[in-house]
Amino acid sequence: MMRTLFSFPGGVKPDPNKEASARAFIASAPLPERLVLPLKQSAGVAPLPCVRVGERVKKGQIIAVAEAWISVSLHAPTSGKVTDIGAHPLAHPSGLPAPAIVIEADGEDAWRERQPLDWQGLAPREVQCYLQQSGVVGLGGAVFPSHAKLGGDTPTEELIINGAECEPYITCDDRLMRERADEIISGVALLRDLTGARQCLIAVENNKPEAIRALRGAIGKHREDFVVVTLPARYPAGSLRQLIxxxxxxxxxxxVLPAALGVQCFNVATVHSIWRAVAHGEPVVRRVVTVSGNVRAPKNWEAPIGMSMNALLQLSEPLDDTDGLIVGGPMMGLSLPLTNAPITKGSNCLIARSPRLFPPRPPESPCIRCTACAQACPQGLQPFELYWWSRARNFDRAAEHALAECIECGCCAYVCPAAIPLVHYFRFAKGELAAAARERQMADGARDRFEFRQFRAEREKAEKQAKTAAAKQAAVMSAAAAPSEKPAPTPPSEP
Amino acid sequence: MPTPSSPHLREANSISRIMRLVCAALFPGIVVYSALIGPAVLAQIVLASVAALFFEAVMLKLRAMPIRRFLGDYSALVTAWLIALTFPPLSPWWLTVTGVFFAIVVAKHLYGGLGQNPFNPAMIAFAACIIAFPALMSEWPAQGLMLPFEQQLEIIFGFAPRIDALTAATPLDVIKTALKNNALRAGNIQELLMSQNLYGTFAGRGWEWVTMTYLCGGAFLLAMGVITWHVPFAFITSMAAISALCWLFDPGRFSDPLFHLFSGGAMLGAFFIATDPVSGCATPRGRLIFGVGAGILAYLIRVFGVFPDGIAFAVLIMNICAPLIDRYTQPTVFGRRANGRRS
Known part of the structure; x- marks a missing residue:
């Protein structure tokens, strides 16, 4: 079936580099001895630990429980013993530690009792709570709690399943669609029933013909009316707003949230994890991670959450000149030194970095306003203007040029002939604007408190005066009533 | 160790590559120019290049900037070539060097160097020199004048006397004088040019092919994505429109659009000068306005003004307006285009 696609502005076509890791089947990573599970693995609020150090846990048992709506529970990825609850380094350029639960595996990998959810008879709200307790978040990288997207006021017209996977190197969704299309389609059907969507669209870039075939086959088998839409390969076709x-x-x-436009969007891996949670009672304790780049055996590994990145990288045999890691894709991912930080729910790809594959950016040249960045921007921004104002520290002007609409996809910096790290400037400017807003908020709060204090002082003074006057009045009255008595002394007047 | 910020990939492009592409696009024009008008232009190119690189190096040194890296961006070379191609080919050497000095030192580095100049440096050079030395800047080689290369060099470097007979009015000059003197009541402008042996197949003799090659070079820049279509399209269309209007109004006094598009610096201006990204507009709509303005002003100045051609002043005037035009032609941000509704 042909469908007219709308064409978003800009975009770039970097070398996909996907063949190497897309060839092999998803392999199961061997169970590591020690797993580090950062508490905050989703957007929103971190869950609260509900186990003690020394406690034995089963695979799939909740070890930290969600206490807010924009939050999900965290589960033990294997059976073992909790050995520490404390700060551990995360995959973040700052290298700052964050609260985490450490589990020493006992090697048995024994599940807690798994029970599928009989969702057909349940209210949507109950399914949402079940997903929250199963730790389901967006596995495309944004890690937004999936249950919180559902149940909006606007009726859902289109349910979009994102299998675009537009970043170079990453193939985890591609392999998942090829190998587990059945479960994905079952998950889509579940989401269709939950959202009441009128139309289900599964978007896949045209460089994944086998995934498209597998999905179409599964749709036929399930006798569903879902449409697999083939997108022309152009980064960032899989970006939420561009895809919608x-x-x-x-x-x-x-x-504006997509839900307000009557659109719900889920990543294919998320849909798969939703189906595993509902149909098999398995919370999110593993994910497929692409390991590629400067390695001998690029591959997709199904790894337990909490496994050390370095340990996972070693499975794919990194070459000798590997000098670091890129976590996520090369367009938006984080560049880190080789690290033992843990795999989290958002880690979709590890790329071994080498100076040959990722040559360092040449020194920044002056901007000549060639507007290559504006032509590449999928958000229709003028990055060179944003750069100009950010660099001049005139952040208000940058905000006027819609800095907030920047999705940090990296297209501008990718094409810039002057090698200006534009996205870096924009993150800096956004940070400064956020800091200024916080400061303004605090100043406003302080002023409000001060004004209220003054108001209260005035009010108390007035009350006191009124009281004194009343007392005086009473004294005069009583003196008048008993003239024989000695007159009461007048209270000292207010200074 | 500071970790690099995303994206970690980069397209193989650089300012140096862009400037080299511009030079490559100018190259065929230079070859045709030297073949049809005279090889003196080659001497001017070499002279202007050496002077530009020298001034650029001195200014970089004075500004304590990495000389090798910034000389390697070839931006000074592009300015030098544009100066050599817009100045009369038999200009004395010091005139060319003065022009280059104004372009590189005054118009470019005194305003902050590459990327910061509000005016097109090559056009500043042209404007400064035509105001300071109007006679010399109007001495174009007479039609069909084919001096030996050595003699041309001697004229440029001042070893041979500058004879008036060497130079003659350009076709643009002839039509302007005719328009002023109102001497064309009876005849047709084309016939006048023909009678003076100035008219070639469709424009000034010889020059028509030079400008035609500039057009091809411009098409190459478009194909390579160095420039966008907006400015050349708007420039050519607006110049064609206003010249057609005048021509239809009185074909006896005004020459046809084809003549104007292929005379003087029209094509060079449309593809190589008005498209300068630094001093021009940056938004798509802004570039259209910039091109329209430059095309119309160039026509008005070359036909009704006192100078032999109007490209330089037209572009400089539009440079003044560029920031304002940009401000009022900002494109709508993608997500805000339809206020969340279906477009």
């Missing part, structure tokens, strides 16, 4: 526009022609500014 491409499929529906609906524009979503950054401050």
């Amino acid at each position: 526009y491409a499929l529906t022609g609906k524009h979503a500014p950054v401050n």
Whole structure:
């Protein structure tokens, strides 16, 4: 079936580099002895630990429980003993430690009792709570709690399943679609029933013909009316707003949630994990991670959450000149030194870095306003203007040029002939604007408190005066009533 | 160790590559120029290049900037070539060097160097020199004048006397004088040019092919993505429109659009000068306005003004307006295009 696609502006076509890791089947990573599970693995609030050091846990048992709506529970990825609850380094350029639970595996990998959810008879709200307790988040990288997306006020018209996977090197969704299309389609059907969507669209870039074939086959088998839409390969076709526009022609500014436009969007891996949780009672304790780049055996590994990145990298045999890691894709991912930080729910890809594959950026040249960045920007921004104002520390002007709409996809910096790290400037400017807003908020709060204190002082003074006057009045009255008595002494007047 | 910020990939492109592509696009024009008009232009190119690199190096040194890296961006070379191609080919050497000095030192580095100049440096050079030395800047080699290369060099470097007979009015000059003197009541402008042996197949003799090659070079830049279509399209269309309007109004006094598009610096201006990204507009709509403005002003100045051609002043005037035009032609941000509705 042909579908007219809407074309978002800009975009770039970097070398996909996907063949190497897309060839092999998803392999199961051997169970490591020690797993480090950072508490905060989703957008929103970190869950609260509910186990003690020394406690034995089963695979799939909740070890930290969600206490807010935008939050999900965390589970033990294997059976073993909790050996520590404390700060551990994360995959972040700052290298700052964050609260985590450490589990020493006992090697048995024994599940807690698994029970599928009989969702057909349940209210959507109950399924949402079940997903929250199963730790389901967006596995495409944004890690937004999936249950919190559901149940909005606007009826869902389109349910979009994102299998675009537009970043170079990453193939975990590609392999998942090829190998587990059945479960994905079952998950889509579940989400269709939950959202009441009228139309289900599965978007896949045209460089994944086998995934498209597998999905179409599974749809036929399930006798569903889902449509697999083939997108022309152009980064960032899989970016939320670009994808929604491409499929529906609906524009979503950054401050508007897709749900408000009647669109729900889930990543294929998320849909798969939702199905595993509902149909098999398995919470999110593993994920597929692409390991590629400067390695001998690029491959997709199904790894337990909490496994050391370095340990996973070693499975794919990194070459000798590997000098670091890129976590996520090369366009938006973090560049880190070789690290033992743990795999989290958002880690979709590890790329071994080498100076040959990722030559360092040449020194920044002056901007000549060639507007290559504006032509590449999928958000229709003028990055050179944003750069100009960010660099001049005139952040208000940068905000006027819609800095907030920047999705940090990296297209501008990718094409810049002057090698300006534009996204870096924009993150800096956004940080400064956020800091200024916080400061303003605090100043406003302080002023409000001060004003209220003054108001209260005035009020108390007035009350006191009124009281004194009343007392005086009473004294005069009583003196008048008993003139024989000695007159009461007048209270000292207020200074 | 500071970790690099995303993206970790980069397209193989650089300012140096862009400038080299511009030079490559100018190259065929230079070859045709030297073949049809005279090899003196080659001497001017070499002279202007050496002077530009020298001034650029001195200014970089004075500004304590890495000389090798910034000389390697070839931006000074592009300016030098544009100066050599817009100045009369038999200009004395010091005139060219003065022009280059104004472009590189005054217009470029005194305003902050590459990327910071509000005006097109090559056009500043042209404007400064035509105001300071109007006679010399109007001495174009007479039609069909084919001096030996050595003699041309002697004229440029001042070893041979500058004879008036060497130079003659350009076709643009002839039509301007005719328009002023109102001497064309009876005849047709084309016939006048023909009678003076100035007219070639469709524009000034010889020059028509030089400008044609500039057009091809411009098409190459478009194909390579160095420039966008907006400015050349708007420039050419607006110049064609206004010249057609005048021509239809009185074909006896005004020459046809084809003549104007292929005379003087029209094509060089449309593809190589008005497209300068630094001093021009940056938004798509802004570039259209910039091109329209430059095309119309160039026509008005070359036909009704006192200078032999109007490209330089037209571009400089539009440079003044560029920041304002940009401000009012900002494109709508993608997500805000339809206020969340289906477009």
